[in-house]
Amino acid sequence: MKITVDGKVLEVEEGISVLEACLQNGIFIPNLCFLKERERPHASCRLCFVQVEGMPTPTTSCTLPVKDGMVIHTNTPEVRRLQKTAFKLIMSGHPCHAKTCPVGKNCTLMKIAKFLGVGLGPKPYERLDREMPDLIDFGFMYYSPYRCVLCAKCIHVCKTQNGKPLLTFARRGFETIVAFFQDPLENTEEKCINCRACTNICPTGALVLKDTENVEREDEAQTA
Amino acid sequence: MKRYQEIKSEALKRLEQERADNAPIIRITMSTCARAAGAEETRKAIEEVLEERGLTAKIVNVGCLGHCYAEPLLIIDNPAVGFPPICYYEVTPNKAKLICRSYFEDGDPSFEYVLGAMEENDLIPPVTTFPRFSMEQRIVMEHCGLIDPWNIDHYLEKDGYASLASILEMQPDEVVEIIDRSGLRGRGGAGFPTGKKWRFARLQENTKRVVICNADEGDPGAYMDRTIIESNPHQLLEGLAICAYAVGADEAIIYVRAEYPLAVQTIRHAIKQAEEYGILGENILGSDFSLHVTVFQGSGAFVCGEETALIQSVEGKRGMPQHRPPYPVEKGLWGRPTVVNNVKTLASVPPIIRKGADWFRSIGTEGSPGTAIFSIVGNVKHAGLVEIAMGTTLRTLIFDICGGIPNKKKFKAVQIGGPSGGCLPEDFLDTPIDFDSLTKAGAMMGSGGMVVMDEDSCMVDVARYFLEFTQKESCGKCTFCRIGTKHLLNILDRITKGEGKEEDLEILQQLAEDIKKGSLCGLGKTAPNPVLTSLKYFMDEYIAHVKEKRCPALKCRALIAYYIDLEKCARGCEVCVGSCPVEAIFTAKGRKKAIDQELCVKCGECMAVCPPEYDAVFKVSPPELAPIVERPPDQQPKKASGEK
Known part of the structure; x- marks a missing residue:
């Protein structure tokens, strides 16, 4: 099956999404919530827009199955406008504290900002605040609602790798957070510390085990 | 068909027996809207007066007639005395007693409380002389407010379930074909062709198909689905069964919001009755077709009206929409092909089967055949539910049918389609109401909420x-x-x-x-x-x-100020002083009153109570336009002086 992306003809396998096809072929499309193994794309971050010739408006590429002969543009002004708006909206609820952030230089958001050629601030939108603590204590790990972009990767891996989902969404709308549920009859802590699927997959450092260096520092700073 | 005829003639026999004594029948609207207007108290008053005076009359609860501005409504039918059935409006408990006494004891139908007669006659002008009745065209709501929703016999008497009986003798594909030809479009808002949706479902390989009736109505000011369920649940059930037969489903779910307790009760009762009659359940009307209908109560999230979120919620998951495709008709509830249709869509189906696709196409417009049901609220005289042919203009609907704007105010805008729709100004009043014209104008059909706004609304x-x-x-x-x-x-x-x-x-x-x-x-x-x-x-x-920091409609509190015109204010009048909740009004020179702008919370009470002969309180925007009157030191409010 052949598709054309930005003038380049790619040979791709059937049944995959345009986003996957592009990433496989070294064409970067900004994304936060895409997980290959998911049966149905979560499609919540709204960053992976592309323009398909013959379609009236840009479409999210994670939800778009490849079709033979598809002609795709990843960088039209309209695509970029939507991506930049989505990114700035995310950043308006995600104050960047690069120095103390546990992801450090590995930050997906920084990579996307650089790719889109925008800063890490939310302008022209204002910063949005929620009445929530900076860190929520999940027992042996911390969750930061401000760092979290609600990509739901952690929820997915927790469910598929443990068979028993311990993470889920709580609250609604702008107040949505990831919550943690513990089985009181099981030694969840030990299991979780050995698993670490959620903390490993989190693209923004919103979930971190307490034993990581950075968090300890933050922890000390908070208690001090 | 034979089984149906038997069921129907049994029902008619029962009704005949019931009516054998020829007693007068008092029908009272008992839907949620009527109850809110006091229908339960009115019913109690009627029971009391009948008992007191030893009168014999049967009281029958009916659903909503759609005339919510006039609730509670009463229809007295007493063929023995030669009156036509008479409809009374705004019947309070005392009015009800008065009407019953004069009607039954003095033979006087109390003309002053009459809305109109329900039939043509020589005595009382019929309701059809009012545009609110005559300009409507009722297909879905034909029997609403006229039959007892809790008694399936009433629906059978009106040829109810005849459409279901007739399609059971057809091939499912023929049924889909009829609906497809009728041009019926989904009444939930988006207007997707219903026949096409059903056909998609039939084409699915998976034969474990499901039909879901979406009654998770949530737009502010919209209550069409609730009223239909409360007033004529069997028409919905009939449509649902026809749909299930056509798409090949043996399971149906009615998704109603839990905030509609009466609708939930009504539909549950209707399902039970239909099952007892063999109209739902196993081997419907003696055929091979079986259908199990259950009611699922939504928990209050507006987004669950979106079909993928609705399905998630039925599956016990968080009500979050999923990306489409796959559409529910391909992969819906528990991965099975699922047809999700709105209440009004399904309730439109039985009349289409009975009267044919061409008849349906003859109503409405080319692109949007049939009727539209709106709940019209806001600044309009005759608010309530209206069913009109598609293509009727907004002007006709608002001004001719619903009586226009009350209190001699000017029309400003109409909001169609609820929170998803748009506000259209006066220039768009001649827009025909149909899916495509409204979308073109920037609003949308939506599920049928319509809010009319006068000049006092700030956009x-x-x-x-x-x-x-x-x-x-x-x-x-x-x-x-x-x-x-x-x-x-x-x-x-x-x-x-x-x-x-x-x-x-x-x-x-x-x-x-x-x-x-x-x-x-x-x-x-x-x-x-x-x-x-x-x-x-x-x-x-x-x-x-x-x-300019100015609110032209004088609505936004932060941008307005109230002041008292000293020329007009009456010496010594104290009415406004007592109405002020914050002691912002003080006595200025000449024993006239003035407002302390610092204290004023702009509630507008003083303006409301100022006697009309003075009419001295004015509202202005921006607030700087209000003349400042110095508060004399001896006039400080008690609270403020106490604090000092």
């Missing part, structure tokens, strides 16, 4: 109100809806408080456009519509708020 405030609703109802899944609508709301909040900046208007426009294009589901895609349409048609109001 910025209206946009803010709807945004507040959608923002609160966002499920929180996708970026544009979760965060974008929050920004829109914050900006609108700022503007209505007079803190808007000029660049805000540009941000508002751009962001609203992006949210519309970028959101995952219908809620997010349509949430900016009130903002976009009000920006388009009422830009001058936004500019007045932002640049």
Whole structure:
């Protein structure tokens, strides 16, 4: 099956999404919530827009199955406008504290900002605040609602790798957070510390085990 | 068909026996809207007066007639005395007693309380002389308010379930064909062709198919689905069964919101009755077709009206929309092909089967055949439920059928399609009501909520109100809806408080456009519509708020001030003083009153109580226009002086 992306003809396998096809072929499309193994794309971050010739408006590429002969543009002004708006909206609820952030230089958001050629601030939108603590204590790990972009990767891996989902969404709308549920009859802590699927997959450092260096520092700073 | 004829003739026999004594029948509307207007008290009063006076009459609860401005309604039918059935309006308990006494004891039908006769006659003008009755065209609501929704016999008497009986002798594909030819479009808002949806479902390989009736009505000011379920649940069940037969489903779910307790009770009772009669359940009407109908109560999230979120919620998951495709007809509830249809869509089906696709096509427009049901609320004289042929103009609907704007006010805008729709100004009054024309104008058909606004409504405030609703109802899944609508709301909040900046208007426009294009589901895609349409048609109001800090409609509290005209104020009159909750009114020179602007909370009470012969309180915007009257030192409010 052949598709054309930005003038380049790619040979791709059937049944995959345009986003996957592009990433496989070294064409970067900004994304936060895409997980290959998911049966149905979560499609919540709204960053992976592309323009398909013959379609009236840009479409999210994670939800778009490849079709033979598809002609795709990843960088039209309209695509970029939507991506930049989505990114700035995310950043308006995600104050960047690069120095103390546990992801450090590995930050997906920084990579996307650089790719889109925008800063890490939310302008022209204002910063949005929620009445929530900076860190929520999940027992042996911390969750930061401000760092979290609600990509739901952690929820997915927790469910598929443990068979028993311990993470889920709580609250609604702008107040949505990831919550943690513990089985009181099981030694969840030990299991979780050995698993670490959620903390490993989190693209923004919103979930971190307490034993990581950075968090300890933050922890000390908070208690001090 | 034979089994159906038997069931029907048994029902008719029962009704005949019931009516053998020829006793007068008092029908009283007992839907949620009528109960809110006091119908339960009225019924009690009628029972009392009948008992007291030893009168014999049967009281029958009926659903909503759609004339909510006149609730509670009473229809007295007493063929023995030669009166036609008479409809009475706004029947309070005392009025009910009065009417019953004079009607039954003195043979006087109390003309002063009569809305009209329900039939042509020589004595009393029939209701059909009013445009609110005669200009409506009822297909779905034909029997609403006239039959007892709790008694299946009443529906059978009106040829109910005859359509179901007739299609059981057809091939399912023939049924789909009829619906397809009728051009029926989904009445839930988007207007997807129903026949096409059913056909898709039939084409699926998986034969474990499901039908879901979407009655998760949530738009502010919309209550069509509730009324239909409460007033004629069997027409819905018949449509549902026909749909299930056509698409090959043996399971159906009615998804009603839990906030509609009466509708839930009514539909549950109707299902039970239909099962007892062999009209639902195993081997319907003696055929091979079986259908199990269950009721599922939604838990209050507006977004669960979106079909994929609705399905998630039935599966016990968090009600969050999923990306489509796959559409529910391909992979829906528990992965099975699922047809999700709105209440009005399904209730339109039995009349189409009975009278044919061509008949249905003869009503309405080419692109949108049939009728539209609106719940018209707001600044309109005859509010309530209206069923009209598609293609009727907004002007006809608002001014001719619903009596126009009350209190001699001017029409300003109409909001169609609830929080997902748009505000249309006067220039659009001649727009025909159909799916395509309304979408072209920037509004949408929606599920049928319509709010009429007069000149006192501030369009910025209206946009803010709807945004507040959608923002609160966002499920929180996708970026544009979760965060974008929050920004829109914050900006609108700022503007209505007079803190808007000029660049805000540009941000508002751009962001609203992006949210519309970028959101995952219908809620997010349509949430900016009130903002976009009000920006388009009422830009001058936004500019007045932002640049002049003025609210032209004198609505936004932060931008208005009340003052008392000393020329008009009457010496010694104290009415306003007592009405003020914050002691902002004091006595100025000449024993006249004035308002302390620092203390005033702008509740408008003083304006409401100022006697009409003086009419001395005025409202202005911007607030600086109010003349400042110094408060003399001896006139300080008690609280303030106490604190000092």
